[in-house]
């Protein structure tokens with residue numbers, strides 16, 4: 001019990017934004033571990049990849065069915081990671097048994113969505129490769145109305161549509177740097193959709209973890225391709241990430257209902 005409290009104490013240091021239970025852990029794994037994971041992922045047989053229109057993916061842990069998981073043991077290179085996530089977060093009531101690996105080219109993304117009902121409502125996403133911005137949008141059922149505001153710029157009037165949301169819901173975004181872990185549950189899981197834009201440049205102005213994500217000079221190298229952060233920091237026009245390489249993410253979840261016997265399904 002005390003141990004669990006200590007873990008959660010530690011996790012609370014990584015809470016970001018104004019929603020409860022949204023955590024961003026920079027440098028969750030080392031550079032060496034990133035390389036090892038990428039070698040395993042790209043070393044998998046090509047039949048393991050499933051091609052989608054806007055990305056490709058590998059499914060590990062079995063098939064998620066509406067009635068539960070038809071399980072397949074995770075390989076040790078993935079259980080090393082899932083055990084670390086379970087231990088350090090203390091948020092999963094039993095071992096993580098499903099990992100979805102997504103690969104995105106610089107102009108690919110994922111439509112705003114909510115994760116399926118078969119999963120326990122906590123998700124941990126490890127990011128590798130190119131940084132990206134993940135957008136969170138309140139579920140449309142929480143939208144009250146849209147307000148059109150006229151704005152004068154350079155003698156022209158432009159219309160800005162501002163959505164009004166129930167309570168304190170509002171869209172926000174999170175920067176996902178390589179080797180970081182994002183964890184979310186509760187409202188961020190059930191009241192919001194999450195997605196990644198399918199364009200090569202991602203703006204991160206106002207991202208809830210801007211400071212945490214850009215703390216290291218390594219981040220500047222990833223985003224700007226160089227180290228001289230003084231020149232670029234604080235300039236509005238520079239708050240962009242240019243996705244010059246692929247991003248690979250590992251979405252780690254728990255499917256509580258597991259079918260023990262395939263044939264009695």
Ligand SMILES: O=C(O)CCC(=O)C(=O)O
Pocket residue numbers: 100102110115125194249251
């Ligand atoms: O690639 C990501 O970071 C997000 C993946 C995701 O949302 C999912 O697999 O449900």
Ligand SMILES: [Fe+2]
Pocket residue numbers: 113114115194
């Ligand atoms: Fe998702």
